[in-house]
Amino acid sequence: AILQSIVHEVWARKHSGKLEQRLAYNLSRAFATFPWPQQKPAGECGSSLLKLRHALCAERRIGLTDLYNLVHSPLEEEADVNEIRSAHVRIDQEAVAAYGWDDLDLGHGFHEVPYLPENDRVRFTISETARVEVLRRLSELNRQRYEEEVARGLHGDAAPRTSRRPASADLFQPSLDF
Secondary structure (H helix, E strand, O other): OOOOOHHHHHHHHHHOEEEOOEEEOOHHHHHOOOOOOOOOOOOOHHHHHHHHHHHHHHHHOOOHHHHHHHHOOOOOOOHHHHHHHHHHHHHHHHHHHHOOOOOOOOOOEEEEOOOOOHHHOEEEEOOHHHHHHHHHHHHHHHHHHHHHHHHOOOOOOOOOOOOOOOOOOOOOOOOOOO
């Protein structure tokens, strides 16, 4: 669920590159440095989204690109597409709850995003204000965890880096099965 959430997407877009205008996901910079929540998201929202997507793609005989073109189109109002949107909202809400960010209003809706070409910028996503705040909070969490690692001697005499994933065994260690 966390990897499918807007929380991870915000981090990945900041810490990965681009291939043309598309995200070129970077494992060492986006995944390895991502500050995972200490709590596992509640519920089965991640697997629910996967099942919904699979069923809708099979029913409509389309792939994920075509599906997400429908999801991001403000003109598309079919119930099954709205169900995918709602599943993303649930994942995002559970992700921010796993971080304890209950005060954060994500402002889901159709928004213009600055990281896509001008003719294709409208997406069903969180507001730009929320996007900036999510990135700020993730960056701060990353900095705090790195400082904790340095204090435990996990980085030797190395100069501080801008991001590191904590090695602490007492923190929630993610698996890809939720």
